[in-house]
Amino acid sequence: MGKWxxxxxxxxxxxxxxxxxxxxxxxxxxxxxxxxxxxxRREYERFNPAYNAEGGSRHGQTSPRTGEAHH
Incomplete structure (x- = not known):
């Protein structure tokens, strides 16, 4: 992979x-x-308000790393 x-x-x-x-x-x-x-990126998209408003299908899923349910 290049330096850039x-x-x-x-x-x-x-x-x-x-x-x-x-x-x-x-x-x-x-x-x-x-x-x-x-x-x-997955965690960011899960909790980014603009992302949740547009793609609400991820709302309420459980974080694979923390194991916590997020609403």
């Missing part, structure tokens, strides 16, 4: 981590660093 692509992926991962931290859903930055990009 690796950098872009790292920036995107940091964006998702920052958003999840700001939302207060997960308070352990080190734990989030261990998640894959797909896991971070």
């Amino acid at each position: 692509m690796r950098s872009a992926i790292q920036r995107q991962k940091q964006f998702y981590i920052q958003q999840l931290m700001q939302s207060g859903l997960v308070n352990d930055h080190e734990r989030l660093e261990q998640w894959t990009m797909a896991e971070l």
Whole structure:
């Protein structure tokens, strides 16, 4: 993987981590660093208000990492 692509992926991962931290859903930055990009994106999409309003089918599902039901 090229240096540019690796950098872009790292920036995107940091964006998702920052958003999840700001939302207060997960308070352990080190734990989030261990998640894959797909896991971070899935959690972000699950709790992003704009995403929930448009694609409400994910509303009420259980988080695969935390095991908590989210509404």
